[in-house]
Amino acid sequence: MARKAGGARSRPRGGRGGRTGITYQVLGALLLAGLIAAAVWWWQQHHWIPPRDAFPVQGVEIGEADGPVNWGSIKAIGADFAYLDASASAFARDPAFVGNLQGAREAGLQVGALHRYDPCQPADRQAANFVVTVPGDQTLLPAAIELDMLADKCPVTVNEAKVESELMTFINQVETHTGKALILKISPAFEARYAIAAKLDRNIWLVRDRWQPDYAGRPWTLWTANSSLSSEVVAGDLRWVVMQP
Template identity: 65%
Template sequence: MARKNPSRRLRLRLLGVLGLLALIGGGWAWWQVRHWQPPRSAYPMQGAEIGTGDGPVDWKALKAIGADFAYLDASASAFARDDSFARNLEEAKAAKVQIGALHRYDPCQPAERQAANFVTVVPRDSTMLPPAVELDMLGDDCPTPVSDQGIESELTTFLNQIENHTGKPAILKLTARFQSRYKIASQIDRNLWLVRTRFQPDYAGRPWTLWTANATLSTEAGEAGLRWVVVQP
């Protein structure tokens, strides 16, 4: 019977050990990202973005882990509305968490219809935070592509209408791909909300006001990972 090559056995063992270490390291890195929050000493004001996709939220627990505020997903495009908005609004107020409302902007739909959708869902309440508008969808993806000039013009109309309703300038939640395509941060003068897990975002070319620092933060406030947001001090 032929004997196995000792050097081959050693290589296989080393590969097995290296594979195990890689699994352990990957698991540790995943756990670190899921539980990472920017230090409170650097960012005293912290909160979350909450919507139906996050599942049921324990607002008292959210307050206890340090959420000073929450932005609630309210509406999207011309007709869609977040099913959990009214409940989250009531429970957040009861937990004494300061709240704001967010609309997901759709460049394929007219600004007036989207603004009507938002103001139907979001109450006129001077105690709420400035409204936020998520900009991620591109006009190039519309059934009839929208020009760059059309994007800026319609977005400006939408902002004017919801700001008239809320009485406060909106915050632009700007993704990297939208900014790369339209350079909107230099076209429209509003505070910015940028997104990048763990590392500070710099893709807008000017300072941000809000930062989604962890898109999947694991907490006892809910089963799903939370979108954790901090305020520029």
């Protein structure tokens, strides 16, 4: 008898539909494993600090953007010192500096002040801004100057020689005020552009999360080891800094 036209054919068990289901299960498991690994990595990155046996002296950098700070809690989580954002460019001042200075001292931390340098502004105006913001107190740690902004977008051309000469003007005036040699906090971008670590004979402060930085070509004194340390003691993340033993 002839086979009836259009008759349904049964699909073999374990065919394409079964393989597709297994594929989705595998992909789902891989996705879940990736999410778990990412969560673990995030937690480790945001809670990691260098071991105390290797770096006994550790601290923080704090500014107005970090919000209200419980300095007793900062001390309790292991900070020995604090660098406070004080001034920036020729006119800007951190409104939290005075309160943070008092709070950090009352908590028993050593304290230093930091200026964010702007290569587009005259060095003497920036130095004056720092001097009127930060007291000439010999108990303070050496002041730090953050070198991160490049001169590429200045309204008036500022070449590399000008950047270096203006920096020396700023350094000389601030060191006269504080009585101590400045620390140069140099970003990777600034060092790549100006190679300033080899030109200015000052202690340096480098920045690199988790791994020790070597982009300056010489040993560092301070290292921002975790720029986003999670802690319940401040609203945002802490910039955690260690000192070379």
